Amino acid sequence: MDKKVEVVVIGAGITGLITTFLLQEKGIDVVLLEKTDRVGGQLHTINDESFLFESGPNTGVVSNIEVLELFRKLNDECTLQIAQQEAKVRLIWKNGLFRPLPNGLSSAISTNLFSWYDKINILFEPFRKRGNDPLESVASLVKRRLGKSYLNYAVDPFVSGIYAGDPNRLVTRFALPKLYRLEHEYGSFIRGAMKRRKALAEEKEQGISKDVFSVKGGFNQLVEALRKRISNDAIITSAGNSIVEPTLDGWSTSLSASGDKIYSQYVITTVPAYALPDLLPFVEEEEMKPIASLHYAPVIQIGVGIKDGSRVPLAFGGLIPSVEKEKLLGILFNSSCYSDRAPRGAASLSFFLGGVQHADLLNYSDNELYELVKEAMHTMLKYPKDTEPYKFHIFRHSKAIPQYEADSEERLNTVDKLQERYKGLIIAGGLRDGIGLADRIKQATKLANLLSR
Numbered sequence: 198m199d200k201k202v203e204v205v206v207i208g209a210g211i212t213g214l215i216t217t218f219l220l221q222e223k224g225i226d227v228v229l230l231e232k233t234d235r236v237g238g239q240l241h242t243i244n245d246e247s248f249l250f251e252s253g254p255n256t257g258v259v260s261n262i263e264v265l266e267l268f269r270k271l272n273d274e275c276t277l278q279i280a281q282q283e284a285k286v287r288l289i290w291k292n293g294l295f296r297p298l299p300n301g302l303s304s305a306i307s308t309n310l311f312s313w314y315d316k317i318n319i320l321f322e323p324f325r326k327r328g329n330d331p332l333e334s335v336a337s338l339v340k341r342r343l344g345k346s347y348l349n350y351a352v353d354p355f356v357s358g359i360y361a362g363d364p365n366r367l368v369t370r371f372a373l374p375k376l377y378r379l380e381h382e383y384g385s386f387i388r389g390a391m392k393r394r395k396a397l398a399e400e401k402e403q404g405i406s407k408d409v410f411s412v413k414g415g416f417n418q419l420v421e422a423l424r425k426r427i428s429n430d431a432i433i434t435s436a437g438n439s440i441v442e443p444t445l446d447g448w449s450t451s452l453s454a455s456g457d458k459i460y461s462q463y464v465i466t467t468v469p470a471y472a473l474p475d476l477l478p479f480v481e482e483e484e485m486k487p488i489a490s491l492h493y494a495p496v497i498q499i500g501v502g503i504k505d506g507s508r509v510p511l512a513f514g515g516l517i518p519s520v521e522k523e524k525l526l527g528i529l530f531n532s533s534c535y536s537d538r539a540p541r542g543a544a545s546l547s548f549f550l551g552g553v554q555h556a557d558l559l560n561y562s563d564n565e566l567y568e569l570v571k572e573a574m575h576t577m578l579k580y581p582k583d584t585e586p587y588k589f590h591i592f593r594h595s596k597a598i599p600q601y602e603a604d605s606e607e608r609l610n611t612v613d614k615l616q617e618r619y620k621g622l623i624i625a626g627g628l629r630d631g632i633g634l635a636d637r638i639k640q641a642t643k644l645a646n647l648l649s650r
């Protein structure tokens with residue numbers, strides 16, 4: 198049956214769910230369309246006995262006020278879970294051992310992650326010239342300001358932990374905008390960090406921090422809380438491949454599964470970039486190319502349950518720099534961060550493989566992945582060679598994380614141009630404004646505020 202609403206939101210991942218929830222809260226008539234039969238998109242928790250595994254994200258960062266506001270609103274249905282203190286420790290793999298990333302002056306001096314040359318040279322960072330290439334890669338910026346060992350053993354593993362990407366290809370201005378601004382607004386990372394101390398203290402008072410969060414019981418609880426708060430008739434799942442077309446006074450969205458049409462004043466897309474050509478066929482192929490060609494890194498996440506968790510370090514996880522030439526990108530120690538991830542004494546871990554630099558691993562068979570994880574449990578976590586994982590869940594994502602590379606400028610300009618030309622069309626989602634959960638929550642909040650004005 199055809200229908201008329203003010204807003205159609207397409208894609209029921211976290212961005213679409215929060216946008217819809219907040220729009221409804223503001224009294225706006227909205228419908229959320231999801232192609233598949235479940236809502237949540239990349240958020241998906243799997244419970245196996247008393248072990249809890251995530252197929253997608255395990256944590257977000259409490260990096261903006263919108264995260265806190267959302268959880269305040271959903272307080273009755275789901276509980277924000279801040280990771281335990283131990284999670285502040287990050288380990289980096291170097292020469293056959295996990296070593297803690299320094300978190301203070303004395304550990305920064307004593308660590309053997311970085312070379313003495315770079316440690317001394319960092320004192321001159323505030324006096325180094327400001328870069329002038331707006332498309333400078335993360336690798337080039339970090340090498341220029343901090344030195345090669347900081348790139349190899351701090352920034353490269355950090356970037357692979359977030360983007361599963363290549364720091365030589367990610368452009369700082371788009372991929373790590375805060376880092377870019379430190380240099381461009383203050384002339385130096387160190388000077389910028391000192392000048393921002395007051396602002397950081399103010400943010401801390403509001404609850405904004407670098408702390409990582411999950412949700413008690415896993416991210417499915419957040420999805421479920423949002424689903425419950427949105428009225429039933431506003432969510433249409435199994436909608437199939439919808440088609441959006443401009444009309445004389447707004448938009449028409451046809452649902453391929455039912456043949457129904459929904460007319461609206463606004464359409465907000467939150468689907469991945471590669472889904473847009475089919476969804477918005479009125480945009481010429483050539484014009485859509487800069488958006489649709491956005492490159493996504495493949496990622497395999499393997500949820501592993503171990504009965505004896507005593508050898509798992511009390512830390513957030515261990516990251517593996519690409520110079521170490523290992524197949525793994527890193528291991529998250531989920532049960533060291535959140536007490537509800539595994540039975541007492543046991544451990545729940547996530548092993549990450551693939552990424553831009555090891556895309557071929559996506560073709561590994563389940564057996565090969567099992568052997569690889571078993572080997573890493575032995576060499577990296579020091580379990581006896583014959584220790585078998587008690588639980589083993591493989592989650593393959595062929596298009597996991599958007600890479601904000603040199604083509605980002607053209608992509609964002611194209612988005613702006615289309616939104617300007619087609620009034621009422623909003624192209625959102627992870628193809629812009631950041632790829633992390635906190636970015637998604639912030640974008641959804643901004644969209645809801647914009648449309649309610």
Ligand SMILES: Cc1cc2nc3c(=O)[nH]c(=O)nc-3n(C[C@H](O)[C@H](O)[C@H](O)COP(=O)(O)OP(=O)(O)OC[C@H]3O[C@@H](n4cnc5c(N)ncnc54)[C@H](O)[C@@H]3O)c2cc1C
Pocket residue numbers: 207208209210211212213230231232233236237238239240252253254255256257258436437438439467468469472476496498594596597598626627632633634635637
């Ligand atoms: C393995 C993995 C690990 C991650 N780890 C972290 C982490 O630790 N921390 C962090 O902050 N972030 C992490 N992320 C990123 C984070 O998960 C995403 O940024 C976020 O979940 C994206 O949400 P979204 O709603 O924008 O998109 P999605 O979750 O992709 O949702 C888009 C939705 O649109 C639907 N859709 C597609 N086409 C159509 C169509 N034509 N019509 C209707 N619906 C359609 C899809 O089915 C999907 O439900 C990770 C991602 C992955 C894959």
